[in-house]
Amino acid sequence: MKRVVVTGIGVVSPLGNDVETLWKNAVAGKNGVGPITRFDASKFKTQFACEVKDFDPSIYLDRNEIKKTDLFTQYALYAAAQAIADSNFDSAALSPYDIGVIWGSGQGGMETLEIEIKDFVENNYQPRFNPFLIPKFIANMAPGMIAIKHGFRGMSFTTVSACASTNTALMDAVNYIRLGKAKIMISGGSEAPITEASIGGFTSMKAMSNLNENPQGACKPYDSTRNGFVIAEGGGALVLEDYDHAIQRGAKIYCEVVGSSMTTDAYHMTSPLENGEAAAHAMNLALSEAGIQAAQIDYLNPHATSTPVGDICEMEAIRTVFGDNPQSLAISATKSMTGHLLGGAGAIESILCIKAIENGMIPPTINIEHLDEKIPAGIHIVRDKALRKEVHYAMNNSFGFGGHNAITIFKKI
Structure with a gap:
């Protein structure tokens, strides 16, 4: 079995849209929660979430990519671009079939699907759907778009295991490298679930906190008064690499993935x-x-x-x-x-x-x-x-x- 190391990381999150900002704010104990701004949440039992702030997809995506993708895919492309730049591997020195993408997402393009169904109803059920509806909401489009953008032709798919989706993706990516089926895998996960249906669904099943009077204190793992999770959005990407390949090219190595x-x-x-x-x-x-x-x-x-x-x-x-x-x-x-x-x-x-x-x-x-x-x-x-x-x-x-x-x-x- 080959050894697998991490040579690049990238992120978009409620605590920052790059790794160093995320890390600085996490160490400082900063709270990412705030009022929901995606829609009018005044009628919902939960009116707060951990939203991504000041997100500018045009930093890493062109206009067509933004137009054709759901927010969860934009988060994926954004984080992956950071991780690939951080890893600094030379894709031209590799066969494109030696580089793949395995991504995790539990919901996929929920926002896109909601918008299209609402428009369908509001337009008296006239079937005028966006031609990008299907590719925008299907969950495998995040790794597909990463592969398209960077020309990676190795294996590419999405793992869906609800809130375990990213770790499932990482495990698969690690194992493919261990088996010698890839030299580099881009892996991670993204989600854009701050939508009316998601908020409504999770609150109906009483899974989310409804501490609207004190949202900053709502997410309190292990506290005796906790009453549910606080929903969040964003994504993170890791460049996983064959250890020997990383050493050979003189890569910066963050750590090794030794168990999954x-x-x-x-x-x-x-x-x-x-x-x-x-x-x-x-x-x-x-x-x-x-x-x-x-x-x-x-x-x-x-x-x-x-x-x-x-x-x-x-x-x-x-x-x-x-x-x-x-x-x-x-x-x-x-x-x-x-x-x-x-x-x-x-x-x-x-x-x-x-x-x-x-x-x-x-x-x-x-x-x-x-x-x-x-x-x-x-x-x-x-x-x-x-x-x-x-x-x-x-x-x-x-x-x-x-x-x-x-x-x-x-x-x-």
């Missing part, structure tokens, strides 16, 4: 297993693939969306794997700042893991005022302020509706 795995709860459409059994098994599989013990993980970026059930089910899985008093483990739930990017969550969180390894710094979990009594006292949750700590191994957990559990492990080189 998936399991399924096979339990419920939206609720996780209460004892976290399948999630714990996924973490153990990733540890086994990495060839390390749980005690060697220095930083865990958990799924921790701030839902009453989900946070504790994941903590039960963490206890199963790490015990009640892990000496070296620090946990930071960065969704408290970025919100929940659904299928794109694993991309942002993987990048934060990578930057933690690079800088020896773990961002904080904000908004915890009353720690849930179900959290063991020996579990170290980084709260309020960033923690200076050398990180040799970082784990990222992503879980999705349908019972999908996807884990990645990054190693300092």
Whole structure:
């Protein structure tokens, strides 16, 4: 099996539209939440979200690309362009069939589909649809457009496993490189879910916080008063590369991807297993693939969306794997700042893991005022302020509706 390393990263997020801005704001504990500006949310139970600010797609996209793409694809193209520039690989020196794109998205072009259906109804059901409707909303268009823009002709597809979509994409991309089927893969995820149907649907199932009187404090993983997640948008991209190829060309290497795995709860459409059994098994599989013990993980970026059930089910899985008093483990739930990017969550969180390894710094979990009594006292949750700590191994957990559990492990080189 070939080794796989990360040689480029790029991002568009509620905390900044480049990696350094995201990292600076995450370390500072900045909150990305604010009132919804995409539409009039006054009639909705939840009226706030973590929106991307000051997004200018024309920095990386031309007019035709903007016209023909949904926002989730624009986020993908934007983040991927940053990551490719950061990696600085010479695509002309490679066969285009040695470079592929595997991307994650849970919803795809939800906004485009909503707009077209509303127009259809408002125009007395006259079938005058945008000719770009289908390519704009189908979820595979993000990797397709990245490949088109950069001329990559290797494998290209989208993974859809709800909020575990990005980690699923990363796992697939890593494995294809390990098997020698590609030298470089662009992987990550993006989502643009701040739409009327998404907000309405998630609030109807009581998954989102409705703390409209204090939106800045609404996303509070592990707090005893948490009442749901805060929806977010954006995307993140990683350039994954064959280690030998990266060394040969003198690439800057951020870290190595040493473990990845998936399991399924096979339990419920939206609720996780209460004892976290399948999630714990996924973490153990990733540890086994990495060839390390749980005690060697220095930083865990958990799924921790701030839902009453989900946070504790994941903590039960963490206890199963790490015990009640892990000496070296620090946990930071960065969704408290970025919100929940659904299928794109694993991309942002993987990048934060990578930057933690690079800088020896773990961002904080904000908004915890009353720690849930179900959290063991020996579990170290980084709260309020960033923690200076050398990180040799970082784990990222992503879980999705349908019972999908996807884990990645990054190693300092």
